[in-house]
Amino acid sequence: EAQVTQNPRYLITVTGKKLTVTCSQNMNHEYMSWYRQDPGLGLRQIYYSMNVEVTDKGDVPEGYKVSRKEKRNFPLILESPSPNQTSLYFCASSFDRGYGYTFGSGTRLTVV
Amino acid sequence: EDQVTQSPEALRLQEGESSSLNCSYTVSGLRGLFWYRQDPGKGPEFLFTLYSAGEEKEKERLKATLTKKESFLHITAPKPEDSATYLCAVRPQYNTDKLIFGTGTRLQVFP
Numbered sequence: 001e002a003q004v005t006q007n008p009r010y011l012i013t014v015t016g017k018k019l020t021v022t023c024s025q026n027m028n029h030e031y032m033s034w035y036r037q038d039p040g041l042g043l044r045q046i047y048y049s050m051n052v053e054v055t056d057k058g059d060v061p062e063g064y065k066v067s068r069k070e071k072r073n074f075p076l077i078l079e080s081p082s083p084n085q086t087s088l089y090f091c092a093s094s095f096d097r098g099y100g101y102t103f104g105s106g107t108r109l110t111v112v
Numbered sequence: 113e114d115q116v117t118q119s120p121e122a123l124r125l126q127e128g129e130s131s132s133l134n135c136s137y138t139v140s141g142l143r144g145l146f147w148y149r150q151d152p153g154k155g156p157e158f159l160f161t162l163y164s165a166g167e168e169k170e171k172e173r174l175k176a177t178l179t180k181k182e183s184f185l186h187i188t189a190p191k192p193e194d195s196a197t198y199l200c201a202v203r204p205q206y207n208t209d210k211l212i213f214g215t216g217t218r219l220q221v222f223p
């Protein structure tokens with residue numbers, strides 16, 4: 001089944017403790033992206049990647065890092081999480097930027 | 113400033129009662145308008161892409177249309193399983209890596 005898999009689905013952590021949210025797609029898509037979704041603000045792009053080793057900032061990149069060492073994987077790294085990063089996070093992939101995204105099921109992160 | 117506004121925020125319909133959802137946008141040049149459906153606890157699911165004014169796309173009970181300033185998602189004779197949040201997003205011409213989302217319309221269809 002074609003899908004984008006994120007892990008974990010739920011995560012509660014403490015301020016300052018580094019964490020990684022994994023994302024993997026099995027569709028051989030070139031384009032991958034991370035979004036956060038907050039009530040009243042909609043989906044906002046954090047980072048995106050056009051191909052292996054090619055990444056760029058989205059609208060809200062502060063406090064986040066990404067890497068794209070393999071085509072299928074695009075992990076999101078929070079080096080020192082803070083409470084304002086409490087949110088619902090989605091990874092998405094696409095054959096090309098002009099096509100619709102396939103989204104993962106989301107990771108609900110709470111930073112206390 | 114680029115902006116995507118969806119209305120209404122919430123919509124309650126009786127099963128079979130047709131209606132439309134609106135997505136108005138302000139962006140410097142449009143390279144695509146996307147509609148997604150999002151069920152509670154799940155990621156958005158892609159529905160349609162529209163590229164130019166006058167274009168229409170259909171899928172089952174849904175029909176999306178596009179003008180120069182807005183898009184409509186028409187729902188004909190909805191069923192309870194159409195209940196979801198519908199999201200609109202635009203891709204601006206000046207940065208085709210960017211996708212600007214609206215905050216969505218939450219649709220509830222009652223039997």
